[in-house]
Every structure is written in C-alpha cells, then in structure tokens.
Amino acid sequence: MRGQDHSGLKRFRSPLAGALLGGMLVFVCGAIYAQNAPQVVPRVTGAASPMGDVPAPPVARPIVDDKRLMRNYPEQPPIIPHSIENYQLTLKTNRCLDCHRRQFTEGSGAPMISVTHFMDRNGQVLADVTPRRYFCTACHVQQTDAQPLVPSTFKDMLLVDPAKK
Amino acid sequence: MQRLKQLLIWFWRIASRPSAHLSLGFLALGGFVCGVLFWGAFNTALEVTNTEKFCTSCHEMRNNVFEELQHTPHFTNRSGVRASCPDCHVPHQWTDKIARKMQASKEVWGKIFGTIDTRKKFQDHRLELAKHEWARLKANDSLECRNCHSAVAMDFTKQTRRAAEIHGKFLVTGDKTCIDCHKGIAHELPDMTGIEPGWRAPPEMRDRQTFRDNPRDELARYLAATGSER
Numbered sequence: 001m002r003g004q005d006h007s008g009l010k011r012f013r014s015p016l017a018g019a020l021l022g023g024m025l026v027f028v029c030g031a032i033y034a035q036n037a038p039q040v041v042p043r044v045t046g047a048a049s050p051m052g053d054v055p056a057p058p059v060a061r062p063i064v065d066d067k068r069l070m071r072n073y074p075e076q077p078p079i080i081p082h083s084i085e086n087y088q089l090t091l092k093t094n095r096c097l098d099c100h101r102r103q104f105t106e107g108s109g110a111p112m113i114s115v116t117h118f119m120d121r122n123g124q125v126l127a128d129v130t131p132r133r134y135f136c137t138a139c140h141v142q143q144t145d146a147q148p149l150v151p152s153t154f155k156d157m158l159l160v161d162p163a164k165k
Numbered sequence: 166m167q168r169l170k171q172l173l174i175w176f177w178r179i180a181s182r183p184s185a186h187l188s189l190g191f192l193a194l195g196g197f198v199c200g201v202l203f204w205g206a207f208n209t210a211l212e213v214t215n216t217e218k219f220c221t222s223c224h225e226m227r228n229n230v231f232e233e234l235q236h237t238p239h240f241t242n243r244s245g246v247r248a249s250c251p252d253c254h255v256p257h258q259w260t261d262k263i264a265r266k267m268q269a270s271k272e273v274w275g276k277i278f279g280t281i282d283t284r285k286k287f288q289d290h291r292l293e294l295a296k297h298e299w300a301r302l303k304a305n306d307s308l309e310c311r312n313c314h315s316a317v318a319m320d321f322t323k324q325t326r327r328a329a330e331i332h333g334k335f336l337v338t339g340d341k342t343c344i345d346c347h348k349g350i351a352h353e354l355p356d357m358t359g360i361e362p363g364w365r366a367p368p369e370m371r372d373r374q375t376f377r378d379n380p381r382d383e384l385a386r387y388l389a390a391t392g393s394e395r
Contacts, residue, residue, distance in 0.1 A: 064325045082327065086237060088349060093357035107365055 060146035068111070069143070072156060077139035084142050089135060096136045097129065211266065217249035223276060226250070229287050233352045240351075246313075253309045253351065254298070261305075291355035299344055307343035314343070335364060 048054045062083040071078060087095040099108035117133040118125050184192060213219055221227040231250075234240050239248045256262050274280075281287040281294075302309065316336050321329035335341040345363030348354060 064327075066325070066327055082325065086350070088354055090353075093349070093354040098362040104362060104365070108362075 060144035063143040063145060072154065077141075079143040080140050081143055084137070089137060094134065094136070100136075101129070211262075214266070215251045215255055215262075217251070220250040225276070225281050225287065229281075229284065230352045237351050248313070248351070252312070256305070256308060257312055261308075288355075295348075295355045299348065302344035303342060310343040310347070331364065 062085065064082050066081050068081065069079060084096070089095060097113070098104060099110035100113050102112050104110070105112045113129060113133075115125070117129050118127070120126060120130045121132065217231075221231045239253075241247070255265050279286075281290050316332070319332065321332060324332065331346075335346070336343070341363060348363060
C-alpha cells in the first residue's frame with residue numbers, strides 16, 4: 001500500500017485533517033496575494049462593471065469653426081474642423097474628396113490632400129489619391145468638444161527642453 | 166375588329182337616344198352621386214398609394230431605400246419631424262402629383278418583372294434610378310425640398326460659416342438648386358465615379374478648363390494657339 005511507502009503523510013489520510021490543512025493553505029496564499037496583488041489599471045471606460053447597465057454619456061458635439069489647428073507633432077494627421085456627420089465614405093463615393101480632391105480645391109476652397117496621399121507604397125506618385133489613403137477617417141478624425149477620458153502627459157517636443165531652442 | 170365595331174355602334178345607339186324609362190332627374194342626380202362616389206374613391210385610392218406604408222409594402226423599397234433612410238436626419242432628428250417617402254418623391258400639387266403618378270406606372274412594370282428584386286440588381290440599377298430622381302428635382306427646382314426648407318426662412322447666421330457662404334453664393338443667387346449639392350442625403354449614393362460635385366460649374370462655364378477629355382486635342386489646340394501667335 002502507498003501508506004506504507006510514505007509513512008510521514010499517514011496522518012493526512014484522515015479526511016478532516018486534510019480538508020483543514022487545505023483550507024489553511026488557501027487562506028494563507030490568499031492573504032499573501034491580497035497584500036501584493038497587482039493593481040488593475042482602470043479601463044478608459046471607467047470603473048463600471050463590464051456587464052452592468054451604464055447610461056451612455058451625451059454624444060460629443062463636433063467643432064465646426066473651420067479653423068486649421070496646429071498639429072501636436074509633425075506626423076499628426078490634421079483633425080477635421082467641420083462636421084462629417086452622414087458623410088458617405090465607401091468604395092462607391094467619397095464625400096471628403098468632393099471638396100479636398102486636387103481638381104476641386106479651386107472651387108471649394110478646401111485644403112488639398114497632401115502629396116503623400118498620391119504615393120503608393122513604393123513611393124511612386126500617382127495621378128490621384130492612392131487606394132491605401134482613400135479612407136480618410138482611418139487617420140483623420142473630427143474634432144469634438146469631448147473631454148479626454150484619461151489625462152494625457154504628452155508634451156510638445158519644442159517645449160520639452162527649452163535649453164535646446 | 167368587326168365585332169368591336171358592332172359593339173361600339175350598339176353602345177352609341179343606346180347612349181344617343183333619350184331615356185324611355187328613367188326620369189331626367191334620376192339620371193342627373195344619379196350621375197352626380199356616382200360622380201361624387203367615383204371621385205372620392207379615386208382620391209382615396211390615390212392617397213393610399215401616397216403613404217410610407219404603401220411604399221414599403223414592397224421588399225424592393227423596404228429592404229433597400231427605406232432601410233438606408235432610417236440612418237439619416239430625415240427619418241430621425243432632434244426635433245422629431247419626419248419626412249416620409251411621398252414627401253420628397255411625389256409633388257404635393259394635384260396636377261403634378263397625377264403626372265408623377267402616371268410616370269410611376271412604369272414602376273409597376275418593374276415590380277411585375279422583378280427589375281430590382283434583389284440587392285445586386287438594385288445596386289446595378291442604382292445610378293440610373295438616382296439620375297432620374299436628380300433630373301426630376303433639378304427640373305422642378307427641388308420643389309419637394311422647398312416644401313419644407315425655404316431659402317427665405319433660412320437664418321444664415323445660425324449656419325456654419327462655410328454653409329452660409331456656400332448658400333449665399335449658390336442658393337440665394339439661384340445658380341444651383343438643392344439637389345445639385347445635397348445628393349444622397351436620405352439614401353446611399355450610387356457609384357459616383359465621374360459624377361462631379363454639384364457645386365461645380367458646368368464645364369463650358371468654367372474659367373479654366375483644367376481637365377479635358379482628350380489630351381491629344383488639347384495638345385493640338387495648344388500648338389494651334391502658339392502657332393497663331395508667331
């Protein structure tokens with residue numbers, strides 16, 4: 001029998017003692033874990049229970065002042081300073097390009113899509129917007145009056161080290 | 166043919182003789198009452214075909230255009246005013262309405278023969294159908310838009326600067342009509358390849374023709390122009 005081979009564990013064969021010891025082990029481990037448990041970072045959705053009913057915040061209003069804002073960093077896709085609600089942006093039609101396409105900018109007064117939008121992935125410049133840049137809202141977003149969900153510590157690179165300026 | 170002729174002659178013989186049994190008053194009053202009944206029934210039927218419920222009773226409308234309408238401000242908006250199908254697609258004036266209804270009998274043909282009875286078929290015909298509607302609204306100066314939206318009642322200061330500017334430039338001057346720019350506001354647009362934005366002047370009226378159809382002609386024109394200068 002196995003009991004004969006491991007005589008030291010013999011007393012744990014009593015079910016009560018085994019349960020007791022197991023319970024203590026779980027309690028101790030739990031207590032230790034609770035002390036050093038990793039802090040879960042609150043999600044951007046807030047502390048609400050993921051399955052709970054949460055009232056939706058009011059929809060942010062688009063900023064429509066048509067003012068071209070400075071970019072926070074050179075590579076930032078410019079934000080859209082007008083409403084794009086219900087703009088159709090499909091394979092069939094692109095409402096943005098109705099004004100921002102090169103041949104239409106003269107009449108519309110809208111800024112032309114930049115020349116990078118004419119380059120394909122090999123740097124070859126095409127006559128019209130390249131397919132990979134066709135879906136404007138993949139990069140450009142509409143500016144709204146929504147407040148940031150989490151604070152941002154981003155600093156403009158020009159302001160990081162004034163000594164260098 | 167011969168029998169038809171005989172039938173017509175028989176009818177005319179009865180219709181052209183004075184009545185032998187019925188009094189003049191009965192005929193006159195009866196005619197009047199029948200007329201009223203006919204007219205009431207006709208108009209009621211006409212109005213029934215002029216409802217959203219009637220339009221969306223066909224799956225062609227329900228599954229395509231009505232489905233798309235529901236995401237737009239003409240279906241749901243902050244003030245709760247809704248435009249239904251006939252508000253935009255059927256003139257409100259009686260004579261125009263009858264004319265449009267007669268035109269629309271073609272749609273019955275389309276329904277019977279299933280011209281657009283699948284989504285694919287509908288998409289294939291979409292540009293053509295849209296063009297008909299654009300042409301209709303262009304021809305009547307966007308009458309159905311103007312049944313609700315009038316340029317006179319527009320407060321340009323409440324519009325964004327850009328909208329006010331454009332409306333001042335095109336709408337007030339009568340240069341363009343609503344549908345020229347506001348295409349696809351209540352339904353999805355067809356494939357718009359080659360269809361220029363509505364605010365553009367027609368090619369013959371542009372100061373500078375940037376894009377010509379044929380580069381060869383363009384070159385010939387250029388050479389001719391420079392040749393004449395010499």
